Amino acid sequence: MSDKERVILVTNDDGITAGxxxxxxxxxxxxGKVVVVAPDSPQSAMGHAITITQPLRLKKVEIFEGIxxxxxxxxxxxxxxLATDKVLHRKPDLCVSGINHGSNxxxxxxxxxxxxxxxxxxxxxxxxxxxxxxxxRSDANMEVAKxxxxxxxxxxLTNGLLDHQLLNVNIPNLPENQIKGIKICRQARANWTEEFxxxxxxxxxxYYWLTGxxxxxxxxxxxxxxxxxEGYVSVVPVQHDLTAYNGIxxxxxxxxxxx
Amino acid sequence: MSDKERVILVTNDDGITAGxxxxxxxxxxxxGKVVVVAPDSPQSAMGHAITITQPLRLKKVEIFEGIxxxxxxxxxxxxxxLATDKVLHRKPDLCVSGINHGSNxxxxxxxxxxxxxxxxxxxxxxxxxxxxxxxxRSDANMEVAKxxxxxxxxxxLTNGLLDHQLLNVNIPNLPENQIKGIKICRQARANWTEEFxxxxxxxxxxYYWLTGxxxxxxxxxxxxxxxxxEGYVSVVPVQHDLTAYNGIxxxxxxxxxxx
Numbered sequence: 001m002s003d004k005e006r007v008i009l010v011t012n013d014d015g016i017t018a019g020x021x022x023x024x025x026x027x028x029x030x031x032g033k034v035v036v037v038a039p040d041s042p043q044s045a046m047g048h049a050i051t052i053t054q055p056l057r058l059k060k061v062e063i064f065e066g067i068x069x070x071x072x073x074x075x076x077x078x079x080x081x082l083a084t085d086k087v088l089h090r091k092p093d094l095c096v097s098g099i100n101h102g103s104n105x106x107x108x109x110x111x112x113x114x115x116x117x118x119x120x121x122x123x124x125x126x127x128x129x130x131x132x133x134x135x136x137r138s139d140a141n142m143e144v145a146k147x148x149x150x151x152x153x154x155x156x157l158t159n160g161l162l163d164h165q166l167l168n169v170n171i172p173n174l175p176e177n178q179i180k181g182i183k184i185c186r187q188a189r190a191n192w193t194e195e196f197x198x199x200x201x202x203x204x205x206x207y208y209w210l211t212g213x214x215x216x217x218x219x220x221x222x223x224x225x226x227x228x229x230e231g232y233v234s235v236v237p238v239q240h241d242l243t244a245y246n247g248i249x250x251x252x253x254x255x256x257x258x259x
Numbered sequence: 260m261s262d263k264e265r266v267i268l269v270t271n272d273d274g275i276t277a278g279x280x281x282x283x284x285x286x287x288x289x290x291g292k293v294v295v296v297a298p299d300s301p302q303s304a305m306g307h308a309i310t311i312t313q314p315l316r317l318k319k320v321e322i323f324e325g326i327x328x329x330x331x332x333x334x335x336x337x338x339x340x341l342a343t344d345k346v347l348h349r350k351p352d353l354c355v356s357g358i359n360h361g362s363n364x365x366x367x368x369x370x371x372x373x374x375x376x377x378x379x380x381x382x383x384x385x386x387x388x389x390x391x392x393x394x395x396r397s398d399a400n401m402e403v404a405k406x407x408x409x410x411x412x413x414x415x416l417t418n419g420l421l422d423h424q425l426l427n428v429n430i431p432n433l434p435e436n437q438i439k440g441i442k443i444c445r446q447a448r449a450n451w452t453e454e455f456x457x458x459x460x461x462x463x464x465x466y467y468w469l470t471g472x473x474x475x476x477x478x479x480x481x482x483x484x485x486x487x488x489e490g491y492v493s494v495v496p497v498q499h500d501l502t503a504y505n506g507i508x509x510x511x512x513x514x515x516x517x518x
Contacts, residue, residue, distance in 0.1 A: 015268045047307030048369045055458070055466040077306075085453040089392060107382065108341040110307045112441055123366065129457075151517075164448075165503045182518050186502040189423075191382045194344040198312070207314040208341060234381045235518075237506025242368055243445040244424045247496025251443045254418040258410075259441050259494075 001093065006032030006157075007136040009092035009121070010085050013043045013076045013100065013113025014138075016061065016069065018097035024131060025064050027149045028096055031157060035092070036064060037083035039113075040071035046113040048120070049075045059190075076117035084124065094157065095121035098131035099149065101140055105132075105170045105224040106188040106216065109166060115168055115238075118158060122166035123240060127156055131141060133174040134228065145171045148182065148233045161237070168236040172228050183232040188223035190216045260352065265291030265416075268351035268380070268395040269341050271334045271399075272302045272359065272372025275320065275328065279358035283390060284323050284467040286408045287355055288418060294351070295323060296342035297371075299330035303361075305372040307379070308334045315341060335376035343383065352381035353416065354387040358404060361395035364473065364483040364493060374427055374497075379394060381425035386415055388425060393487065396433040402469045404430045407441065407492045420496070427495040431487050442491040447482035449475045 008028045016038035028034050057073040068088060072079045076097065084091055091243040102201065109115045114130050121128035128150060133145050148171050156167065168187075172179060192212040201207055204240040216225050224234035252259065267287045272278060275297035287293045314504040329346060331338045335356065343350055359373040368374045373389050380387035392404050407430050415426065427446075430436060446457065452472040460466055475484050475495040483493035511518065 016278055018479070025381075042312065045309045045311045045374065047305070047309070049306040049334075050304045050309040050370055050469060052304045052469055053301065055468050056455075057464075057466055058496050075308075078469065081453045081469065082455060085455050085466060086457065107499060110378070110499065112310055119369075146518075155514050159510075162294065162506050162509050168465045168501075182495055182514075184507055186504070186507065187500055194340045196315075196341060196344050198345065205316075208345060210309060210311055210337065210340065211313050212340075223294065223334070235510065237503040237510055238499075238501045238505065239503035240366060240369065240501070241448070242495075242497045242499070242501075243425075244421065244496040244498035246426045247421050247443070248443055248445065249496065250421050251418075251494065251496055255414050255443070259443050 003032045005033050007088060007092045008032045008034050009095045009226055010034055010036045011038045011076055011079045011097050011117045013039065013046060015039050015042045016071045018101065019138060020101050020133065020142060023146060023147065024096055024099050025067060034067050035088060037068035037079045037087055039071055039076060039079060040073055043113045043148065045111050046075045047111050048077055048116040050077050051075060058082060067214055076113035076122050077120045080117050080120040091124060091126050095126050095128040096131065099142055099145060100132035101138060102131065103132055103134045104168060105228055106190040109168055114176060118166045119240065122164055125164055127161050129156060129169055131169045133171050133173060144176045162243050164239060166238050168238050170224060170228055170234045172231055174231055178231055179233065180231045183227040183234055185224040185227050185234045185236050186222055188216055188225035189218040190214060218257035262291050263439060266351045267291045267293050268354040269293055269333055270338045270356050270376045272305060274298050274301045275330045277360065278397060278399065278402060279360050282405060283355055283408065284326060284459050286294050290412055293326050294347060295326060295328035295336045295483065296331055296346055298335060298338060302334050304370045305334045307336055307372050307375040310330065310334060316425045317499045318382045319407060324435050330343060336379045339376050341402055341499060344349065350383060350385050352357055354385050355390065357390035359391035360397060360399055361391065362393045362429055363389065363391040364487060365449040368427055368446065373480050378499065381423055384423055385402045386420050388415060388428060390428045392430050394430060403435045415494055416489055425497050427497050428446040428492045429483060429487055431490055433490055439490045442486040442493055444483040444486050444493045447475055447484035448477040449473060457504035497509050
């Protein structure tokens with residue numbers, strides 16, 4: 001396929017005015033016709049939420065020079081669904097999501113709107129990549145990240161991905177000469193320990209802010225957490241079958257007699 | 260552990276006033292001290308969303324006789340996090356979520372707030388089960404389902420689950436004598452095809468309702484979809500490692516030279 005024919009859908013979860021999506025558009029347009037459908041407001045941590053109790057809106061916006069772009073009132077996953085059905089009227093050849101302001105390594109993938117958008121595309125068997133940069137600040141400088149975004153898009157366009165898979169890419173916030181390269185990894189086993197911040201409002205009622213501590217429980221040297229810590233760009237191929245196959249064996253053994 | 264000492268957290272995504280959670284509370288209280296922390300409004304299809312841009316509220320409510328219960332302003336996942344940190348001040352011994360009004364089989368697990376709540380509990384290594392009933396109506400009669408909810412809770416309390424795993428249980432809407440039993444399954448490969456319903460508002464602007472068609476792409480006879488279709492209660496053990504291990508092999512082979 002020539003670059004001229006290729007259609008690339010760009011989305012994110014930080015919202016269509018975020019710096020990260022602008023950087024991603026700049027790189028993606030080197031590879032084909034870019035169309036942006038992204039949330040009109042920040043949708044971080046929306047996971048795989050979809051909007052079923054409200055109608056959705058799409059608004060054409062002129063914020064990327066020469067690029068067709070729409071702000072969507074829904075979640076990142078809604079954006080992908082709407083883009084395919086009502087904007088492109090076809091599946092794009094590639095869907096890239098991000099660049100997220102902040103890490104989406106390890107278990108963060110299930111909370112992340114950025115990755116859920118890419119995951120939604122992969123469900124429709126569209127090649128998809130979620131990019132995240134390890135600096136959550138809205139003015140994060142992603143110039144160094146561009147090189148890796150470009151390389152990874154190139155590889156995916158050249159080699160494809162296995163059916164219904166996507167890539168979770170995290171890029172460390174390091175000077176160019178300190179990034180050691182790209183590492184293919186597995187997702188580290190980790191979770192968050194909650195520490196809600198309890199406060200009292202002016203009416204005397206309690207409210208809570210969600211905060212937490214990320215706990216990496218995985219000592220493996222083949223994980224995304226380890227790769228990032230060592231100064232690599234981490235690439236985790238991701239799929240959607242949540243079945244715990246060893247759990248099937250366990251249950252069939254233990255629940256004997258009635259299953 | 261005696262039933263007296265056991266603490267069972269009950270939550271859902273249809274909201275604390277839904278019929279399904281009432282049915283689940285009725286069964287769960289046979290096994291220990293039940294505490295309910297559930298959304299104060301419907302949160303269907305919220306996936307693994309968490310609330311980070313708004314503070315959360317908890318309101319004590321008296322709607323289940325003799326049961327401590329709180330309505331939470333957040334998502335199902337927020338409910339589990341808040342329950343552990345600010346209501347129970349400990350991990351519950353079991354977390355049950357549902358009974359959802361409508362199926363959460365196959366890929367629906369990643370959109371479902373009911374299952375995401377159970378998944379969040381399992382991340383904290385709490386034994387967790389998400390229950391769904393194949394009738395989406397708010398006045399669905401779940402009397403027959405109770406028997407299976409009871410049996411499955413019993414099995415989990417007796418045998419436990421493998422670390423960080425949960426169960427996705429779907430119960431067909433059939434008369435008691437037509438349910439053939441319980442089947443341990445894998446998640447069927449399926450997706451949704453979007454068919455947005457485009458409408459015009461009174462101001463002449465377009466808006467879209469998300470609708471779609473569920474496509475089961477899996478002919479396997481060991482899937483949850485097949486079990487349900489044959490009249491069984493489906494039980495899928497679920498885990499959170501989304502790594503596509505065959506994807507790692509594929510990428511290492513194809514991206515040779517620079518990874």
